[in-house]
Amino acid sequence: MNIVNKLTARHLRKNKRRTLITIIGVIISVAMIMAVSTLGVSFLDLMKRQTIADTGEWHVQYKNITKEQLGAIAKDESTDKLVIANDRGYSLIQGSENRTKPYIFIKEFNKQGYKQFPVELSKGRLPKAANEVVISEELLKDAKLDYNLGDKLTVEIGQRILEGAEAPFGQNDPLQQLEDGTKETLQIEETNSFTIVGIMKRPVWEQTWSPGYTVINYIDSTLLTEKDRFDAIVVVDKVNGSLYSKVNKIKKENDIDKVVYNEELLRYYGVTDNDSLRLTLFSLAGIIMVVIIVGSVALIYNAFAISVSERARHLGMLSSVGATKKQKRNSVFFEGFLIGLISIPIGVIAGVGGIAATFWFINKYLHGALGESGEKLAVIVTPLSLLIACLISILTIFISTYLPARKASKISAIDAIRQTQDIKLSGKTVKTSKLVRKLFGIEAEIGLKNVKRNKKRYKVTVFSLVISIVLYLSVSFFTNSISKSAELSQDGVNFDISVSSNDMSPLDLEPFTHLKNVTETSIQTRIQINAAIPEDALPDLLVEKIKEEDLQIEDGKYEYYVNLYGLDDSSFRTYAETVGTDLKSFTDSEQPTAIMVDKTSYQDFDSGKFIETKAILHAKPGDKIELVLKNYETMEHVALPELKIGALTDEVPMGVTPAGLGGLNIIVPQKTMDELINGNAEVKEMVEHYLYLNSSDPIATQKEIEDTTSSNVYVYNVFKQKQNEQQLIMFLSVFTFGFIALISLISIANIFNTISTSISLRKREFAMLKSVGLTPKGFNKMIYYESIFYGVKALLYGLPISGVVMFLMYWSLQNTFEYGFILPWMNILFVIVAIFIIVSSAMLYSIQKIKKENIIDGLIQENI
Incomplete structure (x- = not known):
């Protein structure tokens, strides 16, 4: 260590208060950078674990392939793990007491599939042969069936079909029933017997609205023939941006019809084939990192600039005894080196420690809000995140010391000793x-x-x-x-369960609002009608769509579809308070008055963008809307009473999803709805009734509703x-x-x-x-x-x-x-x-x- 550096170190020790303030400033800056990088990596890790726990660990699924195509996929260098899977079909449960889940759904896996997809056994073992199965606990509890380990399960297996549908339905499709009462049927393809070798908990990938209880069967790859069709589910060795090109190459070379990606899991690896989403993520990350670095540089720069100001006389004295400009500049750089040597390790530990304390609080006090699988936030520090944090901190300290170092090198002995350099x-x-x-x-x-x-x-x-x-x-x-x-x-889901029926009135739905675990409810009447909106009130995005698709504008007006909702008294009162309007202007008005949602949000599937815009332009309270019911068979219009706009808002009530482009959501009290449709039989036929509710135990509430209703009531549980x-x-x-x-x-x-x-x-x-x-x-x-x-x-x-x-x-x-x-x-x-x-x-x-x-x-x- 040369004499100038020794004097610098001695000066730092002598001015302990200033040195401590500078060190604290650098520690805070490094801690902030480390905390942000750790937070991002840890959150992505949580989302990966959560997704794997919910849907299994896989990256690519090749649909409906042959044994020859399977061989090509297995030999590919990018394939790390290979799962053979097949949705064998459904079997109707004889004597089941659960009307909304009348089937057994048979899912087949090879041995690797048991590892990649979450299967939690409560009794027995996993299948090892083609005639063995594991059944779900829910099948025994809900369907009231009496099966034990070793019992034979004989079933007729087929596919769910509905007249007019293009393809059979799967587990993500609830029971199908058309408005005219036509229901889905089961087309039987085979009869088979299985031995029950295990009982498992309900798989988390089985949706609450799935119509079949999952039963897992073993698929033996050695017994596959050229006629068999199945799915190959692949875990790749390296997840990066080249994944899509590699998969497309395999698909093209082997003439595979369909490929599905695990988009949700791949997103958390930073891999997506959506260029706009990738650009968005990198742009945002770049901007926020620049903001953080600038803030850190400012914080550390101020500390060093003040330190140099205070050391002005000291540097002047060094100059008076022969110190060169380079030595004075290096003196400040050496000060930065010493400060960084102490501050960076402490800052890294402080940043990680702060995130660890935050995660501990979240995991302890928000237990249960982190998903059904019970995954918790964990502090993840990767070598790359640590290296990036250290490099950014070193770069930040260098930039922060550069200007003060230049200033120090230019201080003359006389100015420094007189301390006149800051005052002109x-x-x-x-x-x-x-x-x-x-x-x-x-x-x-x-x-x-x-x-x-x-x-x-x-x-x-x-x-x-x-x-x-x-x-x-x-x-x-x-x-x-x-x-x-x-x-x-x-999707704007702000409820746990929806209950709908064509045969039940709002009064019939009302008893469900008093069930044990129900915390919030909303009963709604809905009808889809139309309204002619003047051309000058159309938003720009809709005008562009009309021109692109050559849609019709008749008599200077464009026909919107209107979702008209009637809310029960309690729900409308709550909604009016949320909107900030006077309830009496809707209940006591001589003319039917409504709240109009004047914003719309939707996803444009051509561009992949999520768009929010005005539903109509220039709308204001007091305006009138002419409503009509359009009969699409006869193309006749049935005029409804004119509706007055009482308030505009961008808030939607519980259970109401935003309307798309060219659509409106209009909310009225149930009394107003009754007045609008009263005496019109054609309108009454198109009215739908819904109950939306939140529950402290959605599964139990769903079961209570299903146990007390008829088969024409549909319960849709979206709590997950x-x-x-x-x-x-x-x-x-x-x-x-x-x-x-x-x-x-x-x-x-x-x-x-x-x-x-x-x-x-x-x-x-x-x-x-x-x-x-x-x-x-x-x-x-x-x-x-x-x-x-x-x-x-x-x-x-x-x-x-x-x-x-x-x-x-x-x-x-x-x-x-x-x-x-x-x-x-x-x-x-x-x-x-x-x-x-x-x-x-x-x-x-x-x-x-x-x-x-x-x-x-x-x-x-x-x-x-």
């Missing part, structure tokens, strides 16, 4: 407007002159404030955008799908609040550090002002005005820059999601208020520390 005086430099003194007094003028006089310190403080504003608003907008995108990409949505929203909420809290704390610490150090370095200046007669009241007033000047200048720069960053994030999302750009006004208002509070608090805190100091001591103080 001229009449033009400190000139202020006479209006400032006239409006705010001499204290404001002195404060503004102080700001102009200490240009570099002033810029460092403003820069800190600007970075804090940009960080907070960018991260807030980022997390809000991700939540919005997640909302658009989901909803649970997955809640998991994503929960994680995004943790990310949002946790990351924003971290950013806010870092920003506040940064501002306090910068301002308190700046105030500390101005002791001599304040002492001089007091010596010429500035009173304590006038002094405080001056500080208040300085705070205002700092805050205003920071907002003038910070808000436009934040706007640009937010728009870039919005632009990156437009590759996959399309919705209007909306500034987060509440967050902006919060930032404006917070900036002035934080700056004022920091300055007052710093002033309190030097308030009682003697004027003489202040005049002779030295910053060493």
Whole structure:
């Protein structure tokens, strides 16, 4: 170690407070980078484990292949594990008491299939021969069948078909019944007997609405013939972007008709064949990482810049005894090296520790919200994430020390010893407007002159404030955008169970609302009708669609489809309160009045985008809509009473999904619905009745409903799908609040550090002002005005820059999601208020520390 580096190390030890502040600043920055990388990797790991637990571990499925094609797939170098699977078919259960699940569904796997798909045995063993099966516990409980290990199971196996349907139905299709009462039938293909060798828990991949209880059978690859058809399910050796090209090559070379990808699992590996989604993910990740790096550089740069300012006299003394520019520059780089050597390991540990504590809290207090499989968040630190965090931290420290190092190399001995390098005086430099003194007094003028006089310190403080504003608003907008995108990409499922029937009235559905575990309900009457909307009220996206598809506009109007919903009194009251409108304007109005959902969201399957737009333009409360019922057989229109718009909203009630482009959702009280359809037999025939409910135990509630209803009632349980949505929203909420809290704390610490150090370095200046007669009241007033000047200048720069960053994030999302750009006004208002509070608090805190100091001591103080 050379003499300059020894002096640098000694200086760091001597100025322990400044060194500690710098180290803490770097630790916070490194911890933030490490926490973000760990959070991302850990979340992806959770989603992988969750998906594997729910649907099995597989990447590609080759459908309906032959034995020869199977051989080619097995020999391919990219194939790591190979599962042979087959949906053998359904068998009707004789004497079953569960009307909504009348079948046994036989699923065949080879030995590898038992490992790749989650099968949890409760008794017995897995099948080893073609005549052995494992049955589900649910088959014994719900269907009330009495089977034991070793019993023979003789079944007639076939396919579910429905007149007019193109292909047989599978496990993801509920029981089929047309409006005219036509039901699905079972087309028998074979009869077979099996020995029951095991009993398993219901497989998690079996949906609650699946019509068959899963039974697993063994498929022996050695017994396959050239006539057999089955599926090959593959786990590839390396999951990367080349997967799709490799699979397409196998498909083409072996003349395979159909290939299915496990899109959900592949997405969490960062692999997708959707170019717009890939561009969106990388764009967002790039933008947020740049924001984090800029924030980190600003935080560390301020620490080193202040350190160099305080070391100015020390560096000047080195210069006076012969230190070269290179030695002085290297002195600052060496300081950065020492700080990094201490801070980076601690920062990495702190970042991982912070994420571990967060995950512990989530796993402990939100148990059960992480999915049916019980997977928990686990801290995953990969060598790559650790290396990236360390490299970004090293790069950040280097960038942060570069400018202070250049500044240090240029400090002359005389300027450094006199400490005049930060203050440049001229009449033009400190000139202020006479209006400032006239409006705010001499204290404001002195404060503004102080700001102009200490240009570099002033810029460092403003820069800190600007970075804090940009960080907070960018991260807030980022997390809000991700939540919005997640909302658009989901189906809008906000209920656990739906109950529907063509034969039951709302009164018949009402008893189900009082079941034991039911927590929230909504009874609805629905009818799909039409409304002619003027051409000038059509949104731009619909106008484009009309032109592309050459759709008809008659008499200057385009025909929308309208989903008209009638809600029971309690549900409509709750919905009106949510919308923020007066219930009486709908219940006491002489003319039928409705709430119109004026936004629509849908997925454009041509582009793959999730789009949100206005349903119709220029709509306002008080407008009228003419409704008609269209008979598509006769093409006749039945006019309905005119409907008045009482309120507009983008909120939908429980159970209502957003309408697509060219559609409207209109919500009315049930009484209004009855008035609209009263006396019209044709309209009454098309009315549908639904009950939507949430339950603390959806499976038990489903069973209660099924046990007390007839076969023409359909129960649709979507709690698992909803649970997955809640998991994503929960994680995004943790990310949002946790990351924003971290950013806010870092920003506040940064501002306090910068301002308190700046105030500390101005002791001599304040002492001089007091010596010429500035009173304590006038002094405080001056500080208040300085705070205002700092805050205003920071907002003038910070808000436009934040706007640009937010728009870039919005632009990156437009590759996959399309919705209007909306500034987060509440967050902006919060930032404006917070900036002035934080700056004022920091300055007052710093002033309190030097308030009682003697004027003489202040005049002779030295910053060493």
